[in-house]
Amino acid sequence: MAALAEEQTEVAVKLEPEGPPTLLPPQAGDGAGEGSGGTTNNGPNGGGGNVAASSSTGGDGGTPKPTVAVSAAAPAGAAPVPAAAPDAGAPHDRQTLLAVLQFLRQSKLREAEEALRREAGLLEEAVAGSGAPGEVDSAGAEVTSALLSRVTASAPGPAAPDPPGTGASGATVISGSASGPAAPGKVGSVAVEDQPDVSAVLSAYNQQGDPTMYEEYYSGLKHFIECSLDCHRAELSQLFYPLFVHMYLELVYNQHENEAKSFFEKFHGDQECYYQDDLRVLSSLTKKEHMKGNETMLDFRTSKFVLRISRDSYQLLKRHLQEKQNNQIWNIVQEHLYIDIFDGMPRSKQQIDAMVGSLAGEAKREANKSKVFFGLLKEPEIEVPLDDEDEEGENEEGKPKKKKPKKDSIGSKSKKQDPNAPPQNRIPLPELKDSDKLDKIMNMKETTKRVRLGPDCLPSICFYTFLNAYQGLTAVDVTDDSSLIAGGFADSTVRVWSVTPKKLRSVKQASDLSLIDKESDDVLERIMDEKTASELKILYGHSGPVYGASFSPDRNYLLSSSEDGTVRLWSLQTFTCLVGYKGHNYPVWDTQFSPYGYYFVSGGHDRVARLWATDHYQPLRIFAGHLADVNCTRFHPNSNYVATGSADRTVRLWDVLNGNCVRIFTGHKGPIHSLTFSPNGRFLATGATDGRVLLWDIGHGLMVGELKGHTDTVCSLRFSRDGEILASGSMDNTVRLWDAIKAFEDLETDDFTTATGHINLPENSQELLLGTYMTKSTPVVHLHFTRRNLVLAAGAYSPQ
């Protein structure tokens, strides 16, 4: 069927990447150039350890530049895995590093071991002194394979690279050695949850304190914090939750069940309410056996909880703990917490509350420092007729006013290069086809008729209700030109509707096609089979609920992602499935085409997001770092970045070029279910189950707004075409419109705020709310602005 696709380069399955210029996987040398691969980059970003990570950072010094020249010496055959090697959570803390060293020694990979040790700057004694050799040996091996299996398990066997050369970096060593000698058996098997020996990871909990003292320790600290000065209290209160969790886990791990229970009973009420989901998981964890394979537990263990505390408060705490000789707490602080100390005024309770809430604390400040090219790419010059159109529009009465701001945006796009834009060829993009150009022209024409929105001119909302869906509608997408609507359903089907009078037709059978006169002018019309014309086409192929759907920009393809672990590419010419992309072995929650087509991103329960190209059956990049499911994935308008929202309550921004995480946004108090970029690429809006919409400045890496109003999960977000209005749709059956211009107009982007990340959110979300529109009983699953700024909303009527 693939042969029927319009152009050869677009034919989906191709084993050799030779068609369009493709984004090559980052090569091993690239990884090395980044300074020990993911170790340094993901150390800070991925919420990894402080001690080991910082010591290994010493190796390459300074912040790594994301655009590092590809070293020619690297073996070109290295497959995409290296980018993936830094595992979810990036647990490069001391134990892991030691374990890896032990493992290398055991596997007689002498040189690699040497290299890694040099990188890490660890002394021989440290390794030797870390415990009984035999025990650590096996433990180390398990850790490595456990960590890796998360990534490699989902990356099919053939992707595993050969063990790289001796000079390779730490990260590559990990992946190389594990997938070389040890891993093959485990590759493709179940992920880390089912690994029998998590005990190694847990070993840090072995330190035995007097279990009966724990309550005393905790309440002592609580008393201290509550009695401290107001300005410090809010900051130090951040300690409660991670300490509580780790103390509880220690008690459970050391099998003091009753103590653990009473500890939990006594203190769980102190914790902030937004940790309640995690606490619920914790409360059910009552036995050591349960700790094996509990993901939440692993998250706590493998990633350090990041706290941001002012130096004064930290000193206060330190002094207190030293006075009290409170070693138990001090150990936890040392082992499991990463305290990001800053100089200056302690933050207020509000400031803290705005930023906390994620599974692993706040993002470290360094995590959001790297430069992001958030500008838009230069639009390709499109021939004269468009300009004529433009001029005409300008000459008409009344139009100029309307056009001015648009002019700006267009101007910046086409005339001069946006200073914040990435280089045009930063990632290879597909060539424009003639049909694309036609579409662009259409788009421009529509643009001139676009309604200029604002608080006084609200858009009309057309609601597409899916009737008789029986609660089965799980995903919706609308094409950019608003001509097609696709719905993914719990019964595994994908349905495509045409919402224009033009019916959906598929291409004729091959035998009939051969009869067509290929020279005729209307060949494109002739190849269509009139008999198949209908308003609705149903695509069968998945074997589980379809959680994500996305049209390609050229409307020739449709992507769908499903519970069955696959992403499928459908042709909208033949209405058949072209490729099934396997990689996520667990449910795939979301997928989206790049705004330029060809690439797409998917994210799922396996906690990673993957970047694919339609003609590669394996992912080009694996974005690993989230500590829980990746719920939603969106491309930046310039296609150079991908944003992911996760159940760990963070939003991350990834660089498509090198797979690095360049932004971590914390502040949501619930799993994130919707994302959208502003059309100018500067801002990101995210919505979560907590019913709030948060606005982020990508360039500065700051939260810039909070929109309160929804009472249930925000399922869909979309900016108007010019970015004046943000529409949000929610499970609470409402569509709300927000004044985006006002929300972004007076941003505190002075140096201080930028440097410290201390934000003062204006309490004006009620002023920003422009309208609330209630449906009868229809959760709003999808929102879309047509090219003329009409809102299309969609959802399934679900009678209560």
Place this chain on the structure above:
Amino acid sequence: MDIRHSEFLPCLHCPPFVGPLPVSHVSFSSACPVPLPGSPSLHRGLHPSREEKRDSRMAEEKKLKLSNTVLPSESMKVVAESMGIAQIQEETCQLLTDEVSYRIKEIAQDALKFMHMGKRQKLTTSDIDYALKLKNVEPLYGFHAQEFIPFRFASGGGRELYFYEEKEVDLSDIINTPLPRVPLDVCLKAHWLSIEGCQPAIPENPPPAPKEQQKAEATEPLKSAKPGQEEDGPLKGKGQGATTADGKGKEKKAPPLLEGAPLRLKPRSIHELSVEQQLYYKEITEACVGSCEAKRAEALQSIATDPGLYQMLPRFSTFISEGVRVNVVQNNLALLIYLMRMVKALMDNPTLYLEKYVHELIPAVMTCIVSRQLCLRPDVDNHWALRDFAARLVAQICKHFSTTTNNIQSRITKTFTKSWVDEKTPWTTRYGSIAGLAELGHDVIKTLILPRLQQEGERIRSVLDGPVLSNIDRIGADHVQSLLLKHCAPVLAKLRPPPDNQDAYRAEFGSLGPLLCSQVVKARAQAALQAQQVNRTTLTITQVLSLSTSAPGSGSTTTSPVTTTVPSVQPIVKLVSTATTAPPSTAPSGPGSVQKYIVVSLPPTGEGKGGPTSHPSPVPPPASSPSPLSGSALCGGKQEAGDSPPPAPGTPKANGSQSNSGSPQPAP
């Protein structure tokens, strides 16, 4: 401890489970429709602290209700026994309990993920299946309920029990029932949710002002709806998508309706109608009283269903009351009927808050019941039908709007009784009064009509058998007689023990006795027919309604209990009527017709002294339900726990009126 948890999960369906199920604990609490506005606190339903409280870290204020619920080890024993393991050690049970509880919770938490990603508010069995699949456990096959699994809850003797109701199904029934219709396929429908910022008032959109808001405006005009004020959460069943089963859900739903409103509140004092509304009003009123029946049907349909009428409500109300006033004088029967149909349509509209206009509507309707003359030719025209219809309307009004403060029902009862008792009352008015009383329910019939049967029978006989005075009187007496028979027979059938003796009836009810007797026999036969279909338990009382009398509207009255008071110091008699199945003739009308209450109701103790005296026979309160309130409470609880059908237009107030009727009303 290497237990495959799958082996335990099917046992979830093994009745009986003792103690609360952790699954329900986990899933329902988190599946409940979510957080309150504006606060980052996710589950405020469980955790009542407010934002302001969050500032201080006092532990007491922010107690989360999180406890590690585990299955009781008795459950393990029960499960083990069901699998043929007779003896199982306590210690083993304990270990199993811990493990199974943990696994179940883990799976429930994973299942929630699927629920959220599936964009649903309800956890389904397939979510659980997928969660099992994630854990590499074979899913459970065969439990594909579309809705939640209807665990029933019962408590008693300090124990709580959840059980899975398994009905015995007769295969022949299934075979003989016609095939259900094929479910409709998914389709797309587009409508305007908003046009340039304004939400058009079309049926696809929710009513512009929800009933709660209309009520708030009516009752507390000074207090404008402020965001976050939960004024009357669970009071009314009518709410946007409020889950009937979950009171919390309603409370949470209430704010969004009010929130955001302050921005675009319309000035309430101005009652100007837009041009469109004026046109609509003109069209509708003209159609309603015009000559084209098709148009009228359409207009009435519009009144009964359109969500955006509340601004025109005062106009409609005035139109009706003025119309009745004029047309009664002119004896224009047809117009009166049309106006009554308008009243009916208004009452049927679920989005209107009619309380404000009841004072105008009741006199109009009452006029149509008891007026001496309603038509030009009383001997020919069927004004009786109008009286019947209006009587049903009054009953409906009573049911909906009577409260302890306005006492509508008792005032109406008093009015009817007064005009009936009066010797000089003409037959037409007499008919209306009796019809009005009879429609108010069985208890009213029992206490007010039955005692007067003999007297009334005499009067009728004197007209029918006596010298012909006037044809009109004769017709009137005839109608009154059949009316009495129609209404009293079913009540008597319930009150009196079976052997129906003509003489006994004659002794008790005088001249109407023999006729009544035969009617009662008929009613009994009907009841027996019904009883075959009803699963009779000792606690359930089947009550068959009078067949032809229950109008479409009053069909729903069957579910509402009626309290009657007797003039003496007798305790209030409370009867929670339980219509198990709707009478066949009104089958489509009763929305809540399959409701079944486990309510202790009084056994018919009709023996007694129902003599020909004017004393109403006091019926002793049922021994097993000492207070009327306990009955209604139980009934309410049952209704919440069970899967009661969605609130239909008539029923939202049912709860309210139940609790009202529980409190004593002053004797008329």
